[in-house]
Amino acid sequence: MARVVVDVMLKPEILDPQGQAVANALPRLGVSDVSSVRIGRRIEIEFAGEPDPDTAREIADKLLANPVIEDFTIRVEEPAGDAARVNA
């Protein structure tokens, strides 16, 4: 089964307070070399047959992203990519 991944992020000029909260909490972890944290959404769309980026784009346009404040990217993810998944 193949998967299309849609990444939705606030446009760079839009403030992200949740990312800012994480960034502001880092000094307490002893982390000082991070300049920015941005939090968006990752949507995994599984297709019954061939993965279809055009359909994914239509879904993203209508149900996943707000084009006024967000950008999105679409890509087909190879199943092998799962090998990198870590149980947290």
Added chain:
Amino acid sequence: MARVVVDVMLKPEILDPQGQAVANALPRLGVSDVSSVRIGRRIEIEFAGEPDPDTAREIADKLLANPVIEDFTIRVEEPAGDAARVNA
């Protein structure tokens, strides 16, 4: 400036009602070949110097993901990846 990306998804056995809502809305768009939609978070961590996956892992462990219900993956993203970004 280099970036580490942390993808946080609910574990596969955990129900994702927000993804389910998107999946259930698809027939009205004329989309019938999607078998599953899962919605997680994508966090972009920019480092002032070298991107540091170990630091990103510590941040994810403590501030980004709940290990009981979520898995996460970490990867260094090449700046060239931005070429694929689309203005929605």
Added chain:
Amino acid sequence: MARVVVDVMLKPEILDPQGQAVANALPRLGVSDVSSVRIGRRIEIEFAGEPDPDTAREIADKLLANPVIEDFTIRVEEPAGDAARVNA
């Protein structure tokens, strides 16, 4: 037009890393008397006619909340409540 509000929060025993990030960032704002921050979702459901908490409950059960990890509450919100809304 009347509104039903559904508040969805992680169960108390489930760690909320995003709330933790906000809590950890507070000392840098000079805030020291906050003991906990929890971040959930608030869903406003507008009905064309009478607000219907039973329908809202069914929507919450199926499309808004995951009963394994989340609790939700449902209430009818009086329109007068809007008077308190502040432009941030």
Added chain:
Amino acid sequence: MARVVVDVMLKPEILDPQGQAVANALPRLGVSDVSSVRIGRRIEIEFAGEPDPDTAREIADKLLANPVIEDFTIRVEEPAGDAARVNA
């Protein structure tokens, strides 16, 4: 222990695709009298002592809401409110 609740919603003129996805999924549940669904965030801030709405407002301004795209409301929640909480 007292609690301040911050509700953060997208401004009314900003499209909410996640709420739209839920709304579009409702006909499949047999629900036809819902005119709108909007999904925001509810943040519960517990104070060690007296609940402090002014502090909550400062936290919301800096770490919870983006004033360009979101509105927020702040209120002190009476502990009795918990009686309404339902285990989903």
